[in-house]
Amino acid sequence: xxxxxxxxxxxxxxxxxxxxxxxxxxxxxxxxxxxxxxxxxxxxxxxxxxxxxxxxxxxxxxxxxxxxxxxxxxxxxxxxxxxxxxxxxxxxxxxxxxxxxxxxxxxxxxxxxxxxxxxxxxxxxxxxxxxxxxxxxxxxxxxxxxxxxxxxxxxxxxxxxxxxxxxxxxxxxxxxxxxxxxxxxxxxxxxxxxxxxxxxxxxxxxxxxxxxxxxxxxxxxxxxxxxxxxxxxxxxxxxxxxxxxxxxxxxxxxxxxxxxxxxxxxxxxxxxxxxxxxxxxxxxxxxxxxxxxxxxxxxx
Amino acid sequence: xxxxxxxxxxxxxxxxxxxxxxxxxxxxxxxxxxxxxxxxxxxxxxxxxxxxxxxxxxxxxxxxxxxxxxxxxxxxxxxxxxxxxxxxxxxxxxxxxxxxxxxxxxxxxxxxxxxxxxxxxxxxxxxxxxxxxxxxxxxxxxxxxxxxxxxxxxxxxxxxxxxxxxxxxxxxxxxxxxxxxxxxxxxxxxxxxxxxxxxxxxxxxxxxxxxxxxxxxxxxxxxxxxxxxxxxxxxxxxxxxxxxxxxxxxxxxxxxxxxxxxxxxxxxxxxxxxxxxxxx
Numbered sequence: 001x002x003x004x005x006x007x008x009x010x011x012x013x014x015x016x017x018x019x020x021x022x023x024x025x026x027x028x029x030x031x032x033x034x035x036x037x038x039x040x041x042x043x044x045x046x047x048x049x050x051x052x053x054x055x056x057x058x059x060x061x062x063x064x065x066x067x068x069x070x071x072x073x074x075x076x077x078x079x080x081x082x083x084x085x086x087x088x089x090x091x092x093x094x095x096x097x098x099x100x101x102x103x104x105x106x107x108x109x110x111x112x113x114x115x116x117x118x119x120x121x122x123x124x125x126x127x128x129x130x131x132x133x134x135x136x137x138x139x140x141x142x143x144x145x146x147x148x149x150x151x152x153x154x155x156x157x158x159x160x161x162x163x164x165x166x167x168x169x170x171x172x173x174x175x176x177x178x179x180x181x182x183x184x185x186x187x188x189x190x191x192x193x194x195x196x197x198x199x200x201x202x203x204x205x206x207x208x209x210x211x212x213x214x215x216x217x218x219x220x221x222x223x224x225x226x227x228x229x230x231x232x233x234x235x236x237x238x239x240x241x242x243x244x245x246x247x248x249x250x251x252x253x254x255x256x257x258x259x260x261x262x263x264x265x266x267x268x269x270x271x272x273x274x275x276x277x278x279x280x281x282x283x284x285x286x287x288x289x290x291x292x293x294x295x296x297x298x299x300x
Numbered sequence: 301x302x303x304x305x306x307x308x309x310x311x312x313x314x315x316x317x318x319x320x321x322x323x324x325x326x327x328x329x330x331x332x333x334x335x336x337x338x339x340x341x342x343x344x345x346x347x348x349x350x351x352x353x354x355x356x357x358x359x360x361x362x363x364x365x366x367x368x369x370x371x372x373x374x375x376x377x378x379x380x381x382x383x384x385x386x387x388x389x390x391x392x393x394x395x396x397x398x399x400x401x402x403x404x405x406x407x408x409x410x411x412x413x414x415x416x417x418x419x420x421x422x423x424x425x426x427x428x429x430x431x432x433x434x435x436x437x438x439x440x441x442x443x444x445x446x447x448x449x450x451x452x453x454x455x456x457x458x459x460x461x462x463x464x465x466x467x468x469x470x471x472x473x474x475x476x477x478x479x480x481x482x483x484x485x486x487x488x489x490x491x492x493x494x495x496x497x498x499x500x501x502x503x504x505x506x507x508x509x510x511x512x513x514x515x516x517x518x519x520x521x522x523x524x525x526x527x528x529x530x531x532x533x534x535x536x537x538x539x540x541x542x543x544x545x546x547x548x549x550x551x552x553x554x555x556x557x558x559x560x561x562x563x564x565x566x567x568x569x570x571x572x573x574x575x576x577x578x579x580x
Contacts, residue, residue: 011577041579041580042579045577045578045579048404048405049404050401050404050405050577050578050579051577051578051579052575052577069407069409070407070408070409071407072407073405073406073407074407076405076407077405078402078405080398080401080402080405080580081580082398082580083398083402084397084398084399084401084402085399085402086312086315086399088315088316088317089311089312089315093311093315097308097311097312098402098403098406100301100304100305100308101305101308101403101406101407101408101413102406102407102408103301104301104304142402146406152405
């Protein structure tokens, strides 16, 4: 559905995206993670033909976005952070206007989508009277009008209250389940990504620093949280005894094959060290992400 | 599809309250001029001018004569201001509001989008000019009879002519076609600037600055032999169709220059818009 090959984007001297390679297959909910300014929105802008890449190739639904933009975007819907509308016009009129930029759309289809997103009865009201949640629903409606196969969501939960975020999450899952859409979701809300996505890519300073399944990003049982008086010397002792293979973040160690936590504790106690806590680390996406970012910073 | 896209632009343009503010301002100014003409020595001085040239004032101080008197200052002062305001908004306001990004997430080409926006600007110019021309005659008719037309102007062009009511009405209508082109040219100029990455107000100010610099340079003695290189020189051609005889060579020449200027500004705007990145 989406293919980016060696894509670069420079704004003057500043590199916003560097040598980005991505592939999103049909039916996936793919998460694009990164801090503010990491290059997520620029990457999405390039996927939609709004931002011209400095180098590289981008294919959407099998068509090159720079040479066949119209065909590439025929079956694509998009929602941006803080969706903008013609506030002085009604919601229905906004949908009518935006839909014609893809193809003529019947009133019946517009009504169908309005009902799907739960805006029935308010389509004649001016958008300026809409709440933030209603605007989010209208944004979803305009994205669904062209019967998309691919939905690109750029920070869709931004500015929503917890209830709104929950509703948005349920809607995304419903879209995936009921309409079988491929969804690219960009966010810095790690919790959202964790609950929705099957695969993720992490961007940092315009570069791809991780790409893979969510299960790869939060492996279970590999890391042990070890709280001792002196972590560095404990790691040295454990390494000399070949009980651990890796350590990170000043409190995590990876046990060697076949080694149990009892052996670790026994060795450290024998070495005269105080052990406060030994527990398997159930790594969540936040821990993975923060660790990844720390390693990037240390690498720089 | 093209019709639907154009319809969208017209909905957007005429759905905004600020689109009508200008109409209101023009109507107030028109009536101000009408009151001035009716209740000051202005009317008497024109009557004396007609009598001095051997004509009966009551035959020519008509609705058409006064409508033209009401129109000239508005065309020179208000029209550029208001049309550049609308032209500057056409693209830059959508970029500023974020709706441009919503549109360009869809498979419409940038050129098509610009073309319909530009056409909407031209249609707006036509509506504005025709409404102003119509209301000027309608308001003038309240106090003045439907008789022959007296055209007298010392500036921006020197014109002195007396026309029958039929001829006057015909030329008054033709003049509006030229005025539509003038208004469209200002819209096009501001539109060109708004295609670049700038705020709507900046596009409007740049367009007005361009016109102002034209006006200043045109009146410097040094540039007197080069008058035809200035845009405002060609804007004035509309008044010349009331002259006797009509300097057709000058009028058609100006018309062609304005059309070429419109094409140029559109192409520059389109090239800038095509090359730019649309970001939030």
